[in-house]
Amino acid sequence: MNIHRSSELDGIQDILDEIAAAMASRTDRGKAAGYIPELACVDTGQFAIAVAGVDGQVFCGGDVGTPFSIQSVSKVFTLTLALGKLGDTIWSRVGREPSGNAFNSIMQLEHEKGRPRNPFINAGAITVADLILAGHAPREAIGEIIRFVRFLADDETIAIDEKVARSELDHGDRNASLAHFMRSFGRLDNPVDHVLGVYFHHCALAMTCRQLAVSGLYLAAGGMNPMTGTRVISAERARRINALMLTCGHYDGSGEFAYRVGLPGKSGVGGAILAVAPGKAAIAVWSPGLDPVGNSKLGAEALEMLAQRTGWSVFGA
Structure with missing residues (x-):
């Protein structure tokens, strides 16, 4: 008898749509990186999010077709x-x-x-x-x-x-x-x-949220790229890179990000964050406005919402 097993990604599109709508209504969006002129002029009204699952499914919300500097x-x-x-x-x-x-x-x-x-x-x-x-x-x-x-x-x-x-x-x-x-x-x-x-x-590499999420899948899938079936690194090395992302990926805001989101993540002053839910998905968010320590303000808020709604956390449900 075949038994249907629900996917970790069931309902994700609805969650992403909800998050994108919530971010669109935010008025305090942070400030674009002012010390790099090409980044300083990027419109902070933009927001995108993508979730790439280890099962090969990809879900997106917001300005997902817009490339940005991943920094x-x-x-x-x-x-x-x-x-x-x-x-x-x-x-x-x-x-x-x-x-x-x-x-x-x-x-x-x-x-x-x-x-x-x-x-x-x-x-x-x-x-x-x-x-x-x-x-x-x-x-x-x-x-x-x-x-x-x-x-x-x-x-x-x-x-x-x-x-x-x-x-x-x-x-x-x-x-x-x-x-x-x-x-x-x-x-x-x-x-x-x-x-x-x-x-x-x-x-200065430029990518869309979808491209960035797919690029990080090997860290969610034990070192494998599930899209191509190729091994990128060993499972042990993937775990160790994830550990460094959790403890160091947001500079002096790393503890706050771990506390609020509970996932390994790496930020960039272009407004992107790549986060990893091991065994489940890689998540990319982008919003150019930064908080005082140089991390995407809305990006962190969006990932916190996603973690709350999915229960994804390396610290347990």
Whole structure:
């Protein structure tokens, strides 16, 4: 006798429609990132959400056809790529602890002699970019990152927004300071301008919410990409990346996000958040207005609503 088993995603479309309608009515939407001119002019009235289930279903709400700069969400993908190339040796170069400071802080870096606290703060991601570069030309390293993200999303149309990359290059003095500081401690192997070129370009990857959610599915499905049936990483590595996302993915707002949402997540100053419900789905939200610590204001609120309505949480129902 066949027994119908309800899907974890039953009713998700109704929930997403409800969330999108609730977000459309919000008046306090945060402020777009002002220090990157190409991001500062993005309309904060936009909102999108997508849920990609491990069973291959994808549900969307809001402005899901609009591409945006994923910014620091890309650090999840570059970390995955670096681990695949170098394994756990990367942890000699970057730590795995929450920072408790702003994402671009230099104070902690000085105290710890140029070794970044984790791979998701800017200094840590710059170090990961240095590892991926590994003596190659920046163009080759950037191409490798683009190919990897296209592989994850199963979508060859994903590309870098060159205007955003140029805007970051032209206004990246703080990140240049971090890189030169680490170089002074012997923490970077490649020329600073090469490393920053790779870093700024991968932060300028442009994706839609649907593409981003599908790209994160391997973290929800034990290292597999259920859309293509290919293994991206081991299940153990997926669990460990998720752990880092939970503890470090929202910078000095990581504890608050874990408390309110209860899922691993990685934010970016473009207004995107990629969240993972292990064994269930990958979720992408986007709203360009940021809260005071640089995370999407409506994105976090939407994920909190989603977690409440689905019961998804790594801490139990």
